[in-house]
Amino acid sequence: MIPYGKHKIFPSDIDAVTKVLNGGFLTQGEQVPLFEQAVCDYTGADYAVACNSGTSGLHIACMALDVSKNDIVWTVPNSFVASANCARYCDADVDFVDIDPATRNICLQRLEQKLIEANKTQRIPKVLVVVHFSGSSCDMKSIAQLTSQYNIKIIEDAAHALGARDAEGHKVGMCAYSSLSVLSFHPVKSITSAEGGMVLTNNADVASKLRRLATHGITRDVSLFDNEHVDDPWFYAQLELGFNYRLSDIHAALGRSQLLQLDNFVAARVTLAKRYNELLAELPITLPLMDESSSWHLYTIELQTHDRKKVFNALRAGGVGVNVHYIPIHYHPYYRSLGFELGMYPNAEEYYANAITLPLYPTLSFEDQDKVVKQLSEALR
Known part of the structure; x- marks a missing residue:
């Protein structure tokens, strides 16, 4: 059977993983930061936060933009359920914008019309999750122009699109017209870390929040606390409710090696x-x-x-x-x-x-x- 998708593993990938297995850290070592920096270097984004799946990345991306109950998030119906579920995880409402039959990406005319109607009823979305279907970038510049007047934040669901460019030549993931961009490293995607994902942004505060949310909401940044124990060398504290969405060093080493291909x-x-x-x-x-x-x-x-x-x-x-x-x-x-x-x-x-x-x-x-x-x-x- 010829599969619809298939990964390719090189001897160098195996060597990278074996090196981690023979080292001192299987998780929370140096490989995840190195992988994050490598993806930043490739895409041009300022910050990257690795996580254990693209779905996890979409979830914390919504949380980082403070999506919550009574908010509404729009996306397209032509996608995997994760593109909408991320809003439901935050107890927000979801609605959809139909696609362009030719590009199979979000239809700009339908988006514009829906925004006009939503403005009349005071149901403007807080976030628009834009999906780059099959790896072709949406018209991000036009989408940003349409949504900016309504103060809508954009998350790019770029699970299909690592290695692609938009119409202006920006690499997908650079966040040239969005607040956040989410990648997936599932085996059938552009590169694989077996399982894994990453959230990219150019906002330092958003990046810090993403990192906390992916690690139980915990931080060691003493400047965020007024606490008698902050001088303790072992100090850490939970600032908010987060999740264990970490990526292991084994997965990161594989992803970093794959990125070279x-x-x-x-x-x-x-x-x-x-x-x-x-x-x-x-x-x-x-x-x-x-x-x-x-x-x-x-x-x-x-x-x-x-x-x-x-x-x-x-x-x-x-x-x-x-x-x-x-x-x-x-x-x-x-x-x-x-x-x-x-x-x-x-x-x-x-x-x-x-x-x-x-x-x-x-x-x-x-x-x-x-x-x-x-x-x-x-x-x-």
């Missing part, structure tokens, strides 16, 4: 995406826009006339491990229980009804890619 990984993905677009051009399907600034986490087609389930099953039977990204968030029973209904976001729903994700990963051979194309052609016949 990131540009090569992305270049391979771009080459494969271009080749798909050429090989599939004559089939009755809608292809993704060719974005050479994308990190190409996913390659997703849309069927035009065929039964998706039959095509999906035929591809799986032929040894092609296709998938579907994503079931719209508002389709899930939990969000249905909050009042969301089918038909509310037609662009995302139409996309989902016809979408199939084809295999795409840096080590996908042309031979296997040809097999994918052949099996898809046969399934469509």
